[in-house]
Amino acid sequence: MCGICCALFRGQKPGKLDFSCSRLKNRGPDASSQAAVDIDPQTHLVLTGHVLHMRGCLTPQPATDKAGNFLQWNGEIFGGLQVGPNENDTALLLSKLSEKSDVEHILGTLSSVQGPWAFIYWQEKTKKLWFGRDFFGRRSLCWHLPQSSTDPFLLTSVRQNTEELVEVPSIGIYSVTLTQTDCLHITVYSWSEAVWPGTMDLVTSDNLHLGLVGGIDGNVQFCLHSDLHLAKCIPPLNRSLPDIDTCKVMTESPNSVISNLLQDAQFNSCVDHLIEILLQSVTLRVFNQVIWAQTKRLDSELNASPHNSTQQTVETSSVADQIQPQAQRDLSHDQNLEQPGDGVITGQSKVAILFSGGVDSAVITALVDKCLPSHESVDLINVAFERNVQQKNRKPDEEEKWNVPDRQTGLLALQELNPERKWNFVMVNISIAELQRQRSEHIRHLVYPLETVLDDSIGCAVWFAARGEGILGNGDHAGKPYKSSSKVILCGMGADEQFAGYSRHRGKFEELGWQGLIDEVEMEVQRISARNLGRDDRIITDHGKEARFPFLDENVVSYLQTLPVHIKADLRYPRGLGEKILLRACAVKLGLIKSALFPKRAIQFGSRIAKTENNKEKASEKCSRLADPT
Numbered sequence: 001m002c003g004i005c006c007a008l009f010r011g012q013k014p015g016k017l018d019f020s021c022s023r024l025k026n027r028g029p030d031a032s033s034q035a036a037v038d039i040d041p042q043t044h045l046v047l048t049g050h051v052l053h054m055r056g057c058l059t060p061q062p063a064t065d066k067a068g069n070f071l072q073w074n075g076e077i078f079g080g081l082q083v084g085p086n087e088n089d090t091a092l093l094l095s096k097l098s099e100k101s102d103v104e105h106i107l108g109t110l111s112s113v114q115g116p117w118a119f120i121y122w123q124e125k126t127k128k129l130w131f132g133r134d135f136f137g138r139r140s141l142c143w144h145l146p147q148s149s150t151d152p153f154l155l156t157s158v159r160q161n162t163e164e165l166v167e168v169p170s171i172g173i174y175s176v177t178l179t180q181t182d183c184l185h186i187t188v189y190s191w192s193e194a195v196w197p198g199t200m201d202l203v204t205s206d207n208l209h210l211g212l213v214g215g216i217d218g219n220v221q222f223c224l225h226s227d228l229h230l231a232k233c234i235p236p237l238n239r240s241l242p243d244i245d246t247c248k249v250m251t252e253s254p255n256s257v258i259s260n261l262l263q264d265a266q267f268n269s270c271v272d273h274l275i276e277i278l279l280q281s282v283t284l285r286v287f288n289q290v291i292w293a294q295t296k297r298l299d300s301e302l303n304a305s306p307h308n309s310t311q312q313t314v315e316t317s318s319v320a321d322q323i324q325p326q327a328q329r330d331l332s333h334d335q336n337l338e339q340p341g342d343g344v345i346t347g348q349s350k351v352a353i354l355f356s357g358g359v360d361s362a363v364i365t366a367l368v369d370k371c372l373p374s375h376e377s378v379d380l381i382n383v384a385f386e387r388n389v390q391q392k393n394r395k396p397d398e399e400e401k402w403n404v405p406d407r408q409t410g411l412l413a414l415q416e417l418n419p420e421r422k423w424n425f426v427m428v429n430i431s432i433a434e435l436q437r438q439r440s441e442h443i444r445h446l447v448y449p450l451e452t453v454l455d456d457s458i459g460c461a462v463w464f465a466a467r468g469e470g471i472l473g474n475g476d477h478a479g480k481p482y483k484s485s486s487k488v489i490l491c492g493m494g495a496d497e498q499f500a501g502y503s504r505h506r507g508k509f510e511e512l513g514w515q516g517l518i519d520e521v522e523m524e525v526q527r528i529s530a531r532n533l534g535r536d537d538r539i540i541t542d543h544g545k546e547a548r549f550p551f552l553d554e555n556v557v558s559y560l561q562t563l564p565v566h567i568k569a570d571l572r573y574p575r576g577l578g579e580k581i582l583l584r585a586c587a588v589k590l591g592l593i594k595s596a597l598f599p600k601r602a603i604q605f606g607s608r609i610a611k612t613e614n615n616k617e618k619a620s621e622k623c624s625r626l627a628d629p630t
Contacts, residue, residue, distance in 0.1 A: 002061055003027030003050040003541070004072035004141075005160070006120045008129065008153040010043055010182065023158045023445060027541045028052045033060040035070055039127060043178055047072060047120065052544055054289050054487065056088030063094050068124035071097065074139050074157060075117025076546075078284045079554070081109075093119075101125045103175075103228055107189055110173060111231040114554045116537075118168075120155055131155055132173030135191060135233050136494075136552050137529030140537040141168045142449060146219040149182035153220075158446060158538050162628075165449045169212060170529035171196070171203050172230055184220045188212075192232045197530035200523055234558045237522045242566040246513045249572045254597050257577060258585050270567055271585045273559065275367075278586070281553035282367040282490070286351050289488055344481040345472065347379055347424055352486040352545075354465055355380035355425075356603065357409030359580055359587050360492030360501075362416070362595035364550055366587075368490065369418045377422035379484040382410040382473070383465040385609040386431045402429045404608040405601055413595040414474065426482055428470035432612050435460060444626045446538045451626050454619035457604035458532065459539050466540040466547075487545050493533060494551035497524035498560045499580035500569035501600045506579065509571040518565050525557070575599050 003024040025032065028050025037045040049061025049072050062070040077089040081096065096109050101123060110119075116138030121130040133141050142165035144154035153176070159165055168174070172190035179185055194203040196211050203211065205224045212222055251257050261267050351368060355361045368378055384402040407427065414425050439460055447459040468484030496502050500509075500521055508516040533549070540547040550556065560568060563582075571578040576599035587596035604610040604619075613625070 002052055002072070002074050003157045004061065004074050004118070004120055005048040005156040006072065006129070006131070006154070007046045008043070008176065008184075009046075010146075010152075011150050023442075023542065024048070024156070024160055025050045026544060027157060028061075029544045031058055031060040033062065035062050035064065037068075037070070037122060037124075039178060045122060045129070047122065052487070052541070052546060054546060055083070056086055056091070056290065059088045059090045061090065062120075062122075063090050065094060065098050067098055069094065069098050070120075070122040070124075072120040073117065074141070075113075075119065075134070076115040076288060076548075077113055077117075078288065079114030080112040097121060097123075103189070106130060107173070107228060107230050111233070114233070116549070116552075118157070127178055129176040130173060131168070131176075133168055133170045133529070133534075135170060135529065136533060136557075137167075137170040137531075138533045138537065138547075138549060138552060140534040140541075142166060142534075143168050145213060146184060148219055151219065153184055158542075159448050166213075167449060167530075167534050169197075171211075182219065186220060186222050188222060188224045189228055189230060190224065192229045194229075195526055197527035198523070200526060233554050234525075235561050237518070237525065237561050238564050239518050239522070240564045241514050241518070242564065244566070244572075246509065246572060248574075251573065251577070254573075254577045255588075255593065257573065258581070258588050258596065261581070262585060262588070267567065267582075267585070270563060270582060271589060274556075274582060275586050275589065277553075277555050277559055278363070278550060279367050279370060281550040281556050282364060283371040284553070285488065285490060285548040285550055286368060286371055289350065291350055291487070344483055345477060347377065347426075347468075347482060347484045347486070349377045349379045349424060349484065349486050351376075351488050351490060352379035352381055352426075352468060352484050353490045354462070354492065355382050355410055355413070356406040356601070356607075357382075357411070357413030357595060358406075358492075358598050358601065359583055359592070359595055360495040360551070362413045362592045363583060363587050363590060364490050364492060365413075365417060366590040366592060367550075369421055372421075374420065375422075377424055379424045379426055379468065379486055380410070380414065381426050381428060381465045381468055381470075381484065381489070382407060383428040383430065383461055383603075383607045385435060385461070385607050385612050386429070387608055387611075402427065405605070406603070406607050409595075409598050409601075411473070413592065413598075416592050416595055423474065424482065424484070425473040425475075426468060426470040426484055427473040428464055428468070430464050430609075435464075435609070435612065438463070439625060442542075443539070446542055447535055447626055450532075450535050451622050452619065453617045453621050453623045454604070455532070455535060456623040456626050457609050457619075458602075459535055461603050461607045461609050462536055463539045463542065466543050466545055468543070468545075489540055489545050489547055491536070491540075491547050491549055492551060493536065493549050494528065494557075495580065495583065496600065497521070497528055498551065498557065498568065499583050500565070500571065501579045503600075505569065506571050506575070514566065517569070517571060521565055521569075525561070528552070 030053040031051040034048045047062040051061050062072045064070050071094040073090040077083050083089050118133045118139035118141035140157050144163050146153050171194045172188050175187045177185045190203050208222050208224045353365050384404040384407045443463050447455050472478050472482045508520040568582045569579050570581050584596045
């Protein structure tokens with residue numbers, strides 16, 4: 001994971017460039033480097049990278065080789081290419097890309113990568129600049145397209161100064177070819193059968209320019225390659241219609257509905273298989289970090305005996321098998337805490353989870369418990385924004401101020417988790433004054449180029465949650481200030497799109513029946529890349545931490561795409577049961593009986609940030625609070 005930036009200049013060679021913006025450096029606190037390439041007397045390339053060290057040997061970026069190629073890699077290889085336990089995936093990918101210079105090799109290599117990525121690659125032999133984002137857009141990459149011959153072409157993870165940016169569309173990868181003209185030529189190699197997010201229109205040569213830049217005429221010419229494509233990483237959605245009507249089914253016992261469904265052999269098999277592949281996904285995302293390699297070396301030195309009462313046998317990929325450490329002997333829970341002189345407890349957990357207590361985060365948490373050695377603690381991050389509680393004749397107490405829906409469900413879900421595990425329930429309590437200060441000074445620059453009320457609410461909530469500073473809500477140190485130091489944050493993004501968790505899914509079902517629901521789910525999955533993951537990457541990585549999304553693992557999505565929609569969601573049943581019914585059944589099997597039936601509640605409502613400043617705004621409106629001050 002890192003902050004990457006690339007600037008391509010035409011004309012006079014630029015002086016020393018200042019790419020020291022803190023927003024880029026925050027993303028990569030472990031190493032910083034810059035490289036310059038004089039392509040010809042009139043064309044100059046500057047690449048800057050800031051690295052968050054997650055795997056293998058620390059590899060500064062841009063990484064380079066003897067042939068003069070440069071790679072900037074903001075991503076993780078979780079499959080497709082074999083990465084050893086002590087290998088760095090940036091160095092491995094650069095070596096792989098450099099094996100050949102033909103286009104087919106570049107496309108084939110990147111098509112094979114499973115995991116989130118955004119990249120910039122200078123190919124010295126062909127004098128081409130390659131860049132792009134993964135199919136789901138899980139990592140941020142924005143561009144500034146030149147408006148004149150002297151205006152630079154810019155690629156960056158996050159806004160640095162006042163430049164105007166747009167998120168690079170995840171319709172494929174791009175190649176900049178340098179010509180003798182002033183106009184920049186960019187060839188697009190789309191995903192097979194690529195569509196524009198939101199419209200479901202196929203990407204074609206006729207709509208390419210309009211789709212990429214809108215109605216703006218810049219100094220760029222785009223060309224869609226008609227024959228060469230990236231191989232699509234997921235199959236098409238199963239669009240089979242169920243042989244059941246759409247009449248509402250009322251029930252006084254939601255638990256009995258799920259119990260009865262689990263008696264059906266086909267449905268039960270789907271539940272078991274989903275748990276299995278989700279566990280593989282979670283395992284990859286928990287153990288692919290350099291701290292585990294250090295732990296494994298320490299275990300070897302201590303000759304610790306391998307035992308773990310909560311570990312369950314599961315066939316995970318070879319990458320996870322190679323890096324999963326042996327468990328140490330079960331020491332005191334307080335080994336996972338450090339208490340410096342300022343009174344703030346610094347956690348030592350290797351993984352944190354954005355934890356509302358809803359079914360998405362609860363299932364992830366239960367699966368982390370299955371794969372993690374028993375002595376390891378886990379940080380459960382739960383965010384709340386100050387409630388304006390009106391009470392006659394008295395001021396509300398502290399607990400009332402932060403008693404938001406997500407706090408309530410989070411504490412209830414905590415009670416269902418493995419009692420032998422050390423869970424750190426971190427209550428992140430944010431006052432209106434702190435929200436306004438951090439948004440004005442910092443967060444709005446990370447949300448950019450997105451600008452809606454919804455982007456503001458979710459962006460701010462996730463930023464404070466990812467910071468991980470709060471009050472411990474459980475255990476021997478309850479009530480004391482706490483700071484999570486985990487570099488990995490597991491997030492439940494992607495579940496709502498695939499399991500029909502949004503209210504608009506129910507609206508389509510009520511209006512157009514099963515066909516309407518199928519169409520909506522298909523569109524939701526196709527447009528994930530254009531929704532919010534780039535924003536969430538900019539927000540979370542600002543803290544020198546990495547967001548990982550188990551529900552968007554390629555194997556998980558591929559399996560869910562093959563299932564009929566009515567297996568994943570049955571909206572004949574009421575809210576809190578019908579949506580995500582397959583995932584709720586997984587939760588029941590994992591022992592999360594209460595969490596399985598909590599209704600879907602978006603973070604902006606569950607944390608109550610949406611109620612702090614303006615109750616009358618619409619989510620899609622442009623948010624004035626994100627605007628640059630005039």
